[in-house]
Amino acid sequence: METRELRYFVTVAEELHFGRAAQRLGIAQPPLSRAVQQLERRLGAALLDRTSRTVTLTEAGAVLLAEGRAALDAVAAAERRTRRAAASTTGRPALVLVTKAGASNELLAKLLAAYAAEPGAVPVDVILSGPAEQARLLREGRADVALLHRPFDPTDGFDTEELGTEGQIAVLPAGHPLTARAEVRLADLAALPGLPLPRWPDPDGGYPPGPGPKVRDHAQLLQLVALGRACALSPESCRTNLHDGLAAVPVTDAPPVTTVIAWPPHSRSRAVADLVRTATRL
Missing domain, CATH: 3.40.190.10 (Periplasmic binding protein-like II)
Structure with missing residues (x-):
């Protein structure tokens, strides 16, 4: 399966209209239709039910839409992290940490100060995000590590270490x-x-x-x-x-909030590992 074909299918599945999908992709409609048909033949499954008036997803198409979005996000994240790693020699920040604006202020200040004192510490760029945006930015590769707060932020798909629980x-x-x-x-x-x-x-x-x-x-x-x-x-x-x-x-009866530091499970970054170790020591 080619990334291009997957991107074409996801766009059609989101629009449920070949004309709008083609316009969004910046291509003509006939090659888009052929690409989706070729993908269906390769997979041996109908992904879309087409009539003269409507386009709907089949059960197999719904599965590929969910999996395809995740795959395309992973490809984009890999590209962003690779570019950032390559750019680290130019003096730009080599590590990006995202946290919700207004949350964990004291912990964040202590973490940044403690990590900066570590041998081999690299510059850290901090993104102060809106509510519930940290996990998305981490998953998209726009950040290398995140401070998340259970039960409000999703942590599935990440490696995590708990840093503390509070009322x-x-x-x-x-x-x-x-x-x-x-x-x-x-x-x-x-x-x-x-x-x-x-x-x-x-x-x-x-x-x-x-x-x-x-x-x-x-x-x-x-x-x-x-x-x-x-x-x-x-x-x-x-x-x-x-x-x-x-x-x-x-x-008294509000659910406790647990702050965790999270990172992608496939990360091999020494800087991320050092920052996580520093956080767990605080």
């Missing part, structure tokens, strides 16, 4: 009646009038239904909380990010 806090406007308590429960937050929990974007960019405000980053969320438009549920370590106008109360 969660409710972030509320300063002076709110709940801030006088020593602790609260999730039901207390769900019952708050006028202070809904925020809605974070789904992987496709849309938002789940609900009354909470749409947010994209931690700074935006904290401003909405300070304005009395929302409350937030955050790991305990996020206390260090709170400013005047905000208060935090432990949430």
Whole structure:
């Protein structure tokens, strides 16, 4: 199976329209149709059901779409990591670490300082991503290592080491009646009038239904909380990010958050291995 054929099929499967797929690929429609037919003959399976009006995936086609996306992502990731490794001799960052903006600030600062003091340490470029973007950037090869937070971030397909587990806090406007308590429960937050929990974007960019405000980053969320438009549920370590106008109360029944350092299982980078060893020692 050629990468070109796989890319053609994935594009058709996503568009479910040969004309739009051809336009997206920048080729004519007839060679695209021939390439997909050749792929079906090679695999001995019908991948698409075609009529004069519609194109739909067969069961085999659905399997190849999922596997094909993963394969194309792996090829693109390999290319990015190879280019970055080749560019390391030019003085540009040789290691890219991604973490969610506003999360694990204290740990990140300690990790970078401790690693920089190690013999043979290389420059580290830090990407501060939006929520739930770290795993995607790591999988796409745009980062070499990531700080992820279970249960919020997926860790399947990566090698990981646990760095610590912490409870969660409710972030509320300063002076709110709940801030006088020593602790609260999730039901207390769900019952708050006028202070809904925020809605974070789904992987496709849309938002789940609900009354909470749409947010994209931690700074935006904290401003909405300070304005009395929302409350937030955050790991305990996020206390260090709170400013005047905000208060935090432990949430006793919220699931604990475990911070892990993650990297691709096939990585042979000595720099990644050294950074992971440094993280597990902290």
